[in-house]
Amino acid sequence: MKVRTYRQRDLACTEYTLEVPLDHARPDGERIEVYAREIVDAAKVDAGLPRLLFLQGGPGGKGLRPSSRGGWLGRALQDYRVVVLDQRGTGLSTPANRQTLTRRGDAKAQADYLTHFRADAIVADSEALRRELQRDQPWTVLGQSYGGFCALTYLSFAPEGLREVFVTGGLPPLAGTADDVYALTYARTLEKNALYFDRHPGDRDLCARVVEHLETHDVRLPTGERLSPRRFQTAGMRLGMRADFDGLHYLLEESFVEGVDGPELSDTFLTGLGGSLSFATNPLYAVLHEPIYCQGSASAWSAERLYAQRPEFALDADTPFLFTGEMIYPFFFAEDPALVPLREAAEILAAKDDWPALYDPDQLARNDVPTFAALYYEDMYVARELSLATAAAVRRVTPWITNEHEHDGLRVAGVLDRLIGLSKETS
Numbered sequence: 001m002k003v004r005t006y007r008q009r010d011l012a013c014t015e016y017t018l019e020v021p022l023d024h025a026r027p028d029g030e031r032i033e034v035y036a037r038e039i040v041d042a043a044k045v046d047a048g049l050p051r052l053l054f055l056q057g058g059p060g061g062k063g064l065r066p067s068s069r070g071g072w073l074g075r076a077l078q079d080y081r082v083v084v085l086d087q088r089g090t091g092l093s094t095p096a097n098r099q100t101l102t103r104r105g106d107a108k109a110q111a112d113y114l115t116h117f118r119a120d121a122i123v124a125d126s127e128a129l130r131r132e133l134q135r136d137q138p139w140t141v142l143g144q145s146y147g148g149f150c151a152l153t154y155l156s157f158a159p160e161g162l163r164e165v166f167v168t169g170g171l172p173p174l175a176g177t178a179d180d181v182y183a184l185t186y187a188r189t190l191e192k193n194a195l196y197f198d199r200h201p202g203d204r205d206l207c208a209r210v211v212e213h214l215e216t217h218d219v220r221l222p223t224g225e226r227l228s229p230r231r232f233q234t235a236g237m238r239l240g241m242r243a244d245f246d247g248l249h250y251l252l253e254e255s256f257v258e259g260v261d262g263p264e265l266s267d268t269f270l271t272g273l274g275g276s277l278s279f280a281t282n283p284l285y286a287v288l289h290e291p292i293y294c295q296g297s298a299s300a301w302s303a304e305r306l307y308a309q310r311p312e313f314a315l316d317a318d319t320p321f322l323f324t325g326e327m328i329y330p331f332f333f334a335e336d337p338a339l340v341p342l343r344e345a346a347e348i349l350a351a352k353d354d355w356p357a358l359y360d361p362d363q364l365a366r367n368d369v370p371t372f373a374a375l376y377y378e379d380m381y382v383a384r385e386l387s388l389a390t391a392a393a394v395r396r397v398t399p400w401i402t403n404e405h406e407h408d409g410l411r412v413a414g415v416l417d418r419l420i421g422l423s424k425e426t427s
Contacts (some may be wrong), residue, residue, distance in 0.1 A: 001132050011066060011077075012045050014038040017092070018132060022116050024124040034125045035092035036085045039066050041077045050163065051133065052080035052140040053126060055087070055147030057170070059117070059292055060284030062091030072142075072416040079420065080140065085129070087122050087150075089284050097283045098341040107344030114349060117284060118292060119146075119153040119358050126150075127158050138163040144410050145170045145381065148373070149292060149358075155394070156360035159369050166419045167373040168410040171387035171399075174359045178293040178302035182327065184383035186310055189325035192239040192380050196323070200249045207232075207321040210255055210265070219265055221274035225337055227265075229315050231277060236323020238276065240380030242406040248323075280338035287339075287346050289328040291355065298353040303327035326381045367395040370426060372419040374410075377403040398422050 002017040015037050022030040040049070054076075056063055063084035066073060076082050089096030096117060101110045130139055140163050143151035148170020154162060173181060197204045211229045213219070219227045238244045255269040279286045290299035307313060307329070313322050330350070333343035371394065375387045384401075391399040400418060402409075409415045 007042065008066065010042045010069070012040045012042045013066070014040075016129065016132070018125075018129055020088075020125050020128050022113070024121065032088060032094040034086065034088055034094075034129065036083050036129055037063065037066075039073070039077065039082045039084065041069075044077075049079065049081050050140060051083050052076055052142055053083045053085060053130070055085060055122070055126070055141060055143045055150045057145030057147055058087060058090075058282070058285060059146050059288045060087075060090060060282040060286075061146075062086050062282075071413055072410050075413045075416045075420070076142070083129070083133075083139075085122075085126060088125055089117050090282070098338055101345065102341050107348055110342065110345035111348035111352075114284075114287060114345065115352070115355075117288060118355075119150040120157070120356065122150050123154045123158055126154065127161050130161050140164050140166070142166045142168070142416070143170050144168050145407065146292065148172065148382075151371075152364070152390070152394070153358050155367055155369055155371065156358070156363050159363070159367065162369045164423055165369055165371040166416065166423075167371065168415060168419070169374060169376050169379055169382055169407045171373050171375060171382070171390045171397075172359075173293070173386040174361055174364065174390055174393060175295070176293075176386075177297050178290050178299040179306065181293050181383065181386065182303050182306045184385055185325060185327070185380065186306060186313075188378075188380045188383060189236065189239070190312070190322070191378070192325065193236065193322045196236075196239055196245070196248070199246075200252075203249055203252055204321050206252050206255065207323075208317075210252075211315055211321065212317075213256075213263070213265060217264070219270070221277075222267075222271050223274060223278065223337060225335055227270065227273070228331070228335060230329070230331060231335055232273070233313070233315060233322075234324050234327070234329070235273060235276060237326050239323060239325065240406060241408040243408050243411060277336070278338060279332070279336055283338050283342065286328050286332055286336075287342055287349065289326075291349055291352070292358075294352070294355040295357045295359075296353070296355060299350050301330050301350050304329050361393065364394040367397075369396065370423060371397045372422045373397055373399050374405070374415055374419060375399050375401045376406050376409060377401055379407050381407050398426065 004015040019031045021027045063086045086093040148167035149172040214229045251272045256263045257266040333339045391397045
């Protein structure tokens, strides 16, 4: 393992780069690198604090880059040495994107490679890192969103590595299909649309005007690709974050300018929108978003199939405009330059029907690791109905159900403080 230490203001940081098997079931096969950064309050380097592993949301998002002690990190550093993992394929771990994946060969070779990038592999990587850092001593895990999914996989297959678990907005369904997930998240997206257009009633007509303009003009994003009406509709993915709920409104405020030939979409609008719609920085999010729900079944482009069954989302003159939410559609792989080279591999993954299990319900029913979970009642991304069912099925889970926060609640230091407080109350 490669190790490098440095200081960042009042933080002491250590970087670790560890070689792990691509397929942990074949330890002598191909190997990749995973990267992690340990962050410690510089005043507490010798305090003997236990480690907390942070598993971020995603899939496909890189780990936190510390720039300050604000939010949850500042609270965690009071009690822990914080280890932030760049989950395989992201950040400074061996990357998986259009540039690297196409070097592996044809679409089948790419898809085969990507089957090793789900929660089970992330947990195995985490265990390899834990053993390097502290041998048989268990550590604490904090899982945000998809990181919470990984935490439940951890509890299922490697509970001996865990001292306690904190989950924020990420108790996954233990069974079922992607269709079960999207049936609920489409309903929650309708609720967010109602809240948004109630707060910004003029935006509905403005969005319809944008759609009409896109249908009749060849509008290009700064990266060169055409902006289609359906891709504009997916900007609603932001509506589930409280800190960003009004961001769309402020973007739409500057959507049109008067050009030489009449109204046209402004560079300000197109630049801001393009940045939020592109998957260039997190292509695994698009490629693996539906497979993270698959256990013995194919996703078969679940979100797209259910979209066709929801006429309220139709983009026509007779239907009031609605944004879609956290859904991945196959047309992304025809329109986003970061995804176009991965289109055939994504099709293979969407058809794959022999995905292995990500959770062990029997092990979870007898779980002995104290687990504390923040469940956001109005969460647009992780349906409360499925999270509540999981909380009831897993032993030693203490749920905190709240509507004070939404999916990005961890950004507020009080959320982690509440979970740590619950842990101390029950210890």
